[in-house]
Amino acid sequence: MNVCVIGGGASGSLCAIKLADYGHKVTLYEKNEKIGKKLYITGKGRCNLTNATTGNEFLSHVVNGSKFMMSAETRFNSTDTMELFKSFGVPLKVERGNRVFPQSDKSSDIIAALTNALKMKKVKVVLGTTVQDIVTEEGKAVGVVVNNKVENYDAVVVATGGKSYAATGSTGDGYVWAQKTGHTIVEPVPSLVGIFVKDKDIFALEGLSLKNVTVSAVIDGKTIYKSPVGEMLFIDGGISGPIVISMSAYINRIDISNAKVYIDFKPALSSEQLHQRINREIAGLGAKQISSLLETLLPKSLCGIVANRIGVLMEDKANQMSATQRDNLVNTLKHFDLSIDHLEGFERAVITSGGVSTKQVSPRNMQSKLIKNLYFIGEVLDIDALTGGFNLQLAFSTAVACASDLKENN
Ligand SMILES: Cc1cc2nc3c(=O)[nH]c(=O)nc-3n(C[C@H](O)[C@H](O)[C@H](O)COP(=O)(O)OP(=O)(O)OC[C@H]3O[C@@H](n4cnc5c(N)ncnc54)[C@H](O)[C@@H]3O)c2cc1C
Structure with a gap:
């Protein structure tokens, strides 16, 4: 098949590599001049590639979409990711x-490995090129619009990411196409x-940091x-x-x-x-x-x-x-209480929560249930997880689920 992948981030790059592995003719469009611009800044430049847990333990860190991810995670989990990158010549540590x-x-080693693999597998990587639209006909994806021209493909994979850190290229383009083709977008936050x-x-x-504390979010007396x-x-x-940032993932979709x-x-x-302490x-402080x-x-x-x-006054006697x-002191x-004003915005968000509704996408292969041969992978989907390497694993698992399905259809 002649397959087009839109987005050269974590999910798109791996999907393109796997598709080429399975004998497809693959074109990867990336709007930046390089692939993996977001990957470069992951893990503070170190790239927390995955989390060495699998199954239920892995899924317990997925905040939205854990059930949806069960099949893809089983198919390609963190062990597979580690094996794959080792096979690309990147030694890893846990x-x-x-x-x-x-x-x-160095996150650049991960990007270099993906870049190399794309080259080795002869994926046509088209850099500095923004896909303007996807083209569908009679309920099927048939191509994309690039440079105001329609390019025909047998299948289209949307791997455009979310809306966070837009300077890395993820500006939410995939949401627009998904919506135009009838998909529900769970509001990205x-x-x-x-x-x-x-x-x-x-x-x-x-600047003050505290260790060994807990935080709770409470709304109208109810602990969320x-x-x-x-x-x-x-x-x-x-x-x-x-x-705190983990907590944000559980309160960002509510009032x-x-x-x-x-x-x-x-x-x-x-x-x-x-109290006793x-x-x-x-008693030990005397008149202090x-x-x-x-x-x-x-x-x-x-x-x-x-x-x-x-x-009380600091100068008073204890x-x-x-x-x-x-x-009151106890x-x-x-329960040192703070009233929430608002959450930080997309410009500082590690990930976007929300996106293409997973109800309209097959969990087995990431194909749209509404448009044949149209696939959504990675952060563009309504899936998100906590920090710790889980989000990149979601990108990789969905990428491989999609590619494996097209393998079967080859
Ligand atoms: C600061 C930061 C640190 C992070 N650290 C980690 C970490 O250490 N571990 C972890 O697991 N996760 C981390 N994440 C989250 C992780 O980076 C993302 O979840 C993951 O990169 C999503 O991959 P993706 O392929 O779905 O999207 P992206 O990586 O965002 O890739 C989407 C690509 O599509 C391209 N694109 C978009 N629209 C178009 C278009 N119209 N035409 C052509 N190309 C287009 C973009 O340029 C981009 O390259 C971090 C995120 C941030 C912001």
Whole structure:
């Protein structure tokens, strides 16, 4: 078959390589002058290629589309990705949290491997060329529009990515074509982002990072999400860091105008245990000030803010704190509340949540259920996962599911 792949990112490049492997004549269009512009910035330039987990453990990190991904993940999982890149000559290593990186810590090695494989498999790579539209006839994809001209193909694979970091080329073109051809687009929203808050008292904390804390998102008294114990960071006007950006993936599709975030600074201790610890600290401090007490519990820059919130002065004597003040301190340390203002936008979003509805795409082969020979792979689909290499694996698994199907149809 004469197949066209639109988008030379992670999903499109691998799909084109596999299609060529299976004997198809493949053309890959990429609007940038190079393939893999987004891949270059992944994992802070190190490329967290995949996550060395499979099956249910892998799927538990998929926020939207885990059921849809079951078949494709079984067909081509992280073990397969690792084997493939090793076969391309890229040695890999596994770090904390099963995150897989090239041993060189260079995302450019991943891009070079894909570029090489495309060349070896004789894929026609057309760079610096934006596909303007896809062409369908009688419910079938029959080509694309490039340079105002129709180019005919037997099958069209849309691998145009989402809308985040648009400067890398992912400007949402695939959504427009999908919608025009009758597909539902689940509203794309930024995901894996920081959270801006209304509470000005924390703004001075920018740059402070905290370990071993948890965050929860609560709307109208109902807990929507509670993070595992981990790391967070105060940013200009809000909060970010691993546990916060993970939380964003669970609250970005709902109305958060009344949402609160609660930080638990002492998740290892119950309120009762924290009470006891505070009483012990106070007893040991003698006539010292509340500032000394708070410094045993928190980083210095947070102490004044907590004192303000519980209505005590840093200079007051710790051993003169009333029972209510001690209760308030425990409560503030366990439930430090922030009112959400908004989430960071697409320009800072690691991924886009939303996209082509998976209800209209076959989970087995990524073919549209509405238009024959039209395929959607990677981030353009309504699938997204947490950080840790899971999103690239979704791109690879969907790419291979599509290529394998066309193999069977060859
Ligand atoms: C800063 C950052 C860090 C990340 N780090 C990681 C990480 O370490 N691990 C991980 O698993 N995930 C990471 N991700 C997410 C991951 O990069 C994406 O999920 C993945 O790249 C999606 O692949 P894709 O092929 O679907 O889309 P993309 O990689 O976005 O590729 C789409 C391609 O299509 C091209 N294109 C679009 N429209 C057209 C058109 N009309 N004509 C021709 N070409 C077109 C674009 O130029 C682009 O090259 C990160 C994302 C960001 C932004």
